[in-house]
Amino acid sequence: DTAVSQTPKYLVTQMGNDKSIKCEQNLGHDTMYWYKQDSKKFLKIMFSYNNKELIINETVPNRFSPKSPDKAHLNLHINSLELGDSAVYFCASSQSPSKRGVYGYTFGSGTRLTVV
Amino acid sequence: GEDVEQSLFLSVREGDSSVINCTYTDSSSTYLYWYKQEPGAGLQLLTYIFSNMDMKQDQRLTVLLNKKDKHLSLRIADTQTGDSAIYFCAESQGGSQGNLIFGKGTKLSVKP
Numbered sequence: 339d340t341a342v343s344q345t346p347k348y349l350v351t352q353m354g355n356d357k358s359i360k361c362e363q364n365l366g367h368d369t370m371y372w373y374k375q376d377s378k379k380f381l382k383i384m385f386s387y388n389n390k391e392l393i394i395n396e397t398v399p400n401r402f403s404p405k406s407p408d409k410a411h412l413n414l415h416i417n418s419l420e421l422g423d424s425a426v427y428f429c430a431s432s433q434s435p436s437k438r439g440v441y442g443y444t445f446g447s448g449t450r451l452t453v454v
Numbered sequence: 455g456e457d458v459e460q461s462l463f464l465s466v467r468e469g470d471s472s473v474i475n476c477t478y479t480d481s482s483s484t485y486l487y488w489y490k491q492e493p494g495a496g497l498q499l500l501t502y503i504f505s506n507m508d509m510k511q512d513q514r515l516t517v518l519l520n521k522k523d524k525h526l527s528l529r530i531a532d533t534q535t536g537d538s539a540i541y542f543c544a545e546s547q548g549g550s551q552g553n554l555i556f557g558k559g560t561k562l563s564v565k566p
Contacts, residue, residue, distance in 0.1 A: 342496075379491075379540055381556045394553065428496055435546075435553070440504070442487045442544070443554055445496035 341365050344429050344446040351419055352454055359414045359449045361429030369393075369435070370412035371443065372404060373428040381428070387412055388434055419453045426450050458557035460543055465563045472530040474560045476543030479524060483545040486519065487554065488528045491540045500541070501528070530562075538564045 342363045351357050363370065371394075372384040385404040386394035392404070401417045412429060430443040459477045466472045478486065484505050489497040503510045503517045503526070510517045516529040530537055540559040547555050 378558075379561070380558050381497075381542065383553070386553065430497075438546075440485060440502050442485070442489075442499045442502060443497075445489075445498070447496040448494075 342429055342431055342444050342446040344427075344449050346449060347447065348450050348452075350452045350454065353419055353421060355419050356415070356417045357419060357451070358416070359427055359429075359451070361412045361414070361446060363410055363429075363431040363444070365431060365444060367431035367433055367444070368409050369432050369438075370406065370409070371430040371432075372412065372414050373430060373445075375426040375428060375448070377425070385412075385414075416451075419451075421453050424451055424453045458543055458545055458555050460541075460557040460560045462558060463561050463563070465565065466533050468533060468535055468564055468566050470533055472528075472533045472537070472562055472564075474528045474530075474541050474543075474562065476526040476528075476557055477524055478526065478543070478545040478555075478557075480545050480547055480555070481521070481524065483547070485546050486517075486526050487544040487546075488515075488517065488526075489542040489544060489556075491542065491559070493539070497542060533562075533564050535564045535566060538562055 369388045371386045387406045390406045403415045406412045426448045429446040432443045487502045488500045490500045491497045514531045518527045542559045543557040544554045
């Protein structure tokens with residue numbers, strides 16, 4: 339029933355490891371996003387995909403690689419994890435901008451990544 | 455460039471009204487949104503206002519928009535402890551078809 343679901347909810351890993359976070363939406367949206375929320379709760383967009391195509395790629399280290407196998411899924415793979423990658427990562431989805439209107443974005447509940 | 459500004463903290467007593475303010479820069483924003491983030495949870499859309507409106511009321515929530523000053527506010531009447539959360543203002547960049555740009559969030563603390 340969950341509209342935007344992310345797994346895992348918590349992820350604790352050592353520096354240097356590679357990890358993935360998965361996101362799935364069952365709302366029929368065609369645009370998906372990854373946001374990073376830092377310890378001060380500031381939200382920064384990282385990536386946006388529309389119909390499996392990358393449309394936003396903010397200044398993010400290339401250790402971060404998004405992959406969208408279909409428009410209902412957007413995964414985030416992170417290589418060589420660093421301490422500064424510790425944050426909460428949110429997935430979101432929306433209709434494509436021309437259809438989005440009042441509905442804005444629907445967010446997942448977040449993945450808290452802790453790098454030790 | 456696009457920038458959405460909010461004060462970071464607001465503390466009120468239970469039963470009082472809370473007013474959270476936001477300024478934005480993109481005058482072509484068609485919709486402006488308020489999102490609520492409770493501890494440990496994702497952001498939930500609380501309300502929105504269309505740019506040709508000055509005010510929108512929804513139960514205890516009142517959104518005021520001053521388009522000339524690019525100022526948006528969210529008033530919560532009879533604030534309850536359950537309203538304690540972070541409130542994010544967001545504008546749609548470049549009109550209705552743009553991406554959402556979020557403010558840094560205002561942490562509302564409600565004291566009993």
